[in-house]
Amino acid sequence: MSQGKVTVLHGPNLNLLGTRQPEIYGYETLEDVNNTLREIAVLSGWEINCFQSNHEGALIDAIHTARVDGTSAIIINPAAYTHTSVAILDALNAFEGKVIEVHISNVHKRESFRHHSYVSLRADGVIAGLGTYGYQAALNSLISESAT
Ligand code: CA2
Numbered sequence: 001m002s003q004g005k006v007t008v009l010h011g012p013n014l015n016l017l018g019t020r021q022p023e024i025y026g027y028e029t030l031e032d033v034n035n036t037l038r039e040i041a042v043l044s045g046w047e048i049n050c051f052q053s054n055h056e057g058a059l060i061d062a063i064h065t066a067r068v069d070g071t072s073a074i075i076i077n078p079a080a081y082t083h084t085s086v087a088i089l090d091a092l093n094a095f096e097g098k099v100i101e102v103h104i105s106n107v108h109k110r111e112s113f114r115h116h117s118y119v120s121l122r123a124d125g126v127i128a129g130l131g132t133y134g135y136q137a138a139l140n141s142l143i144s145e146s147a148t
Contacts, residue, residue: 002047004073004146006139007066008037009059010052011079017104017132025104028132037139044143056081056088063091072146073098075138082107082117089118098145100138103128 010030018029034050041048049071051062059081066074074095081088082103092099099122106129107114120126125141127134 003045004142005047005069005071006041006049006073006075006142007062007071008034008048008050008135008139009062009074009076009078010050011059011077011081012054014077014079015052015054026131033132033135037135040136040139040143046139046143048139056085060087060091063088063095066097067095071095071097073100073142075100075102075135075142076119077102077104077135078117078119082119083113084118086118089122092119092122098125098142099123100125100127100142102126102134102138104131104134105129 014030017025018027018032030052037050038048053059059078063074074092074097076099078085078088078101101117101119101123108128125138127137130137
């Protein structure tokens, strides 16, 4: 029996992490990010599933799966869908566990269309601008909260 179960969701274009625009998104690949999260999770006895998709419906399906498979928390970087997707917000509203929204860049320092997030209306926590470390911060906060 695991301590907790977390689903990590990465939205569109994040499969390109580490290959383009390192000045904004850094040099780590998505696989690097996921591997670090897996190491942290395993050390704490947490189960972890990481998933990336360029398709809104696939991300929604993954949230629906998380509703019913014992997932206790979702860490999500919805990427551009952050700013457009009422459908992802609705799916997260149907999920009963914790939701942490992560952005690698500080969206508030960027174009004004990135300043609004539909997902933030549901998120229990929001991390932006800490680079890929933001994912680790999100996971560590879930792990330490569950231990108290
Ligand atoms: O800062 C973030 O994490 C974002 O969610 C990233 C999204 C952007 O639309 C959001 O406003 C903020 C973009 C993800 C694209 O990722 C790439 C990574 C490397 C190369 C090209 C794109």
